[in-house]
Amino acid sequence: MSNTPDDLKYSKSHEWLRGNADGTVTLGITDHAQDQLGDLVYVEVPEAGRELQAQEACAVVESVKAASDVYTPIAGTVVEGNETLADTPEAVNNDAYGAGWLLRLKPADAAALDGLMDASAYQAFLESE
């Protein structure tokens, strides 16, 4: 059973999002996603200031099996990308919801997170896949 923390929101393309106190949102890939990809060898994150549309590819994660785009389910402006992952891509495998975060963005619509799945809905989605 994959680890899906209760305080996060989830997308069908296996991203997690955390609403921060300062109004920004942190985005990463879920424990299930990192497990499916296997050991990551390369991570590319966006630069601060980039405008993202909902469903736009915003980062790249690459394992020995596959290179995959990461999509943002909500629109917004990138505040920062997790540059440390360039040297430590394994952080996404070891700590997907912590040190393995990919980017922080300022959402265009503060309520956009509400439309996403909560932990139990994502868990049910995983079981149906």
Add this chain to the structure above:
Amino acid sequence: MLIFEHSRPGRRAPSLAPATAAAVDDIPAEFLRDQPPALPEVSEMQTVRHYTRLSQKNFSIDTQFYPLGSCTMKYNPRACNSLAMLPGFLARHPLAPASAGQGVLACLYELQEMLKDITGMQAVSLTPAAGAQGEFAGVAMIRAYHLARDDQARNEILVPDAAHGTNPATATMCGYQVKEIPTDKQGDVDIEALRAAVGPQTAGIMLTNPSTLGVFERRIKEIAQIVHQAGGLLYYDGANLNAILGKVRPGDMGFDVIHMNLHKTFSTPHGGGGPGAGPVGVSNRLEPFLPVPLVAYDGDEYRWITQQERPQSIGRLSAFMGNVGVLLRAYVYARLLGREGMHRVAEFATLNANYLMKRLQAAGFDLAYPQRRATHEFIVTLKRQAKQQGVTAMDFAKRLLDFGYHAPTTYFPLLVPECLLIEPTETEAREELDGFVEAMCQIQQEAQSHPELLHEAPHTQPVRRLDEVRAARELDVRWNPGA
């Protein structure tokens, strides 16, 4: 062991050295090196043994069944090699005037004509030196076409998610945005998603047909119509041309530009790092943009067509004419097969794939698309084994090496979990296919009784399981004997 590790100062291998040193005294002093180059210092016998051993460690089509999906690892007939190495071909200087090379130009011209005929395209350029360069040339022509019409707004290339992985990379290299089109449950392009995606921004679509799912794109005519109506062009990736050779022509399906991999479909050597050849074929409207040189024939004499005659050409892709030695091998291959033989290539490639697919299915393996007939390749998914026995597609692949079979393509296409993409090609005998099925069945039994045999495989090869993750994270491919 590297040859540098055999090196001892002062050791020489002079038996094949020239009797007298060449007198080179006109190189300016600033270009002369201060130190001799760091070459290995080994005896002739050490050198012979070193490279002979390396060749014996090689896993190759000459020694083993090599069902690497989407790579078309078929036998390379020796006659193609012998004829392409005739002294007249080998000794020809690439700058020799056309009048002194009518023979080689005739071969290239006829190859152009045969490829036109086989693919249904209006014109062919042989010069791209490999599949990747062929793709680049193809999309560069799409770009040149739109720009020549002053149609600046087309900045997007559509790529179905079942297309070859190189396609989005090529579109990006040519300056386009890539939009992915999903696949439906049957393995066909999702037509409604395609309709929704096309528009005035669409430069074209890149399709592989049969797709990397090992199935024929059945609604290709409809796809062509949708993209053409939006003003886009259709690009055909020739990776899987072997399945339809002489049967269906990309030109008749509505494609505007295609590339062919002669090192796959036309059986030139493949897998040893090339060189390859990736000719491009085009419809009428793209002909002015073909890369040069091309070969023309006026009924009397063969000659080169250069940029002067084709001012709209995307230009040269290499100093001379691509990999002429490879083109000659493909030419001989096509001549040896003839029209009838070409048909048999597709028939036997497809028959072998379907035979292997049905036998593996009967042995209890799960197919990714059990309701579809295979083309020249098909996909087995080991999702169930991964869940129930904890053995992965990679474990199966590595264990196959111990049985003397090269592993199929693993984890590609990305749409199918724990997949093996299996392409037997037309040159394998039934006994070889049966042997592969037996090995797969035995590995399946081991997965239940001794899964560690799979996890730790290969056991009998020159190297054991490699740490691919570490190799990718700590990429270090340089040998530095001095440091």
